Amino acid sequence: MREPTAPEEQKQWAMAAAQPTAAMSGWLAFAGSLIMLVGIFNIISGITSLLRPDLYLIAAGQLLVFNFGIWGWFWIALGIVQVAAGVGCLYGQMWARMTGIALAALSAIAHIAFLTTFPVWSVLVIALSVLVIYGLVVPAKGAAA
Structure with missing residues (x-):
């Protein structure tokens, strides 16, 4: 028969290592x-471009490419x-972060083409897109919002 052991040794079998949890990231939730x-x-x-193209104060042909439709x-x-x-970023999906970075870059580039139509609005959206890119790149790989 085995001798009694210290209480710490008896309870050791009940202590399993905790599963690693994803690091929480305020930047990811923000982005x-x-x-x-x-x-x-x-x-x-x-x-607005489809229903009210006359709202934009620009002469015909001054858009960099395409038309309002x-x-x-x-x-x-x-x-x-x-x-x-x-939504995918808020759930911590890696595909959503990569897609979000690409879409934010595309949005910023497209607003450069739309700059003559609404300069202040386009500059604001470009700045927000840069913040999105930063917020999606900064958190660790397994981070969750």
Whole structure:
């Protein structure tokens, strides 16, 4: 028969190592929320481009590329995908972070082409897109929002 052991040794079998949890990241939550907001802004810009092209004070042919109808559909499609990527970022999905970075860069580049139409709005969205890129790149690989 075995001799009694110290209480610490008796309870050791009950102590299992805790499963590693994902590090929480405020930046990831911020960037996920911000990319959803930028996506909603882009959807609103797209709907405005389709329904009220006369709202934009610009002469015909002064857009860098395309016309307001094409830009409208572009902004709507980009906005929908940005909102989806933002939701994925809030759930800590790596694919959403990579997609969010690419979409934020695309949004910033596209707003440069749209700069003559709404300069202040375009500069604001470009700045928000840069913040999104930073917020998605900074957190650790396994971080969750």
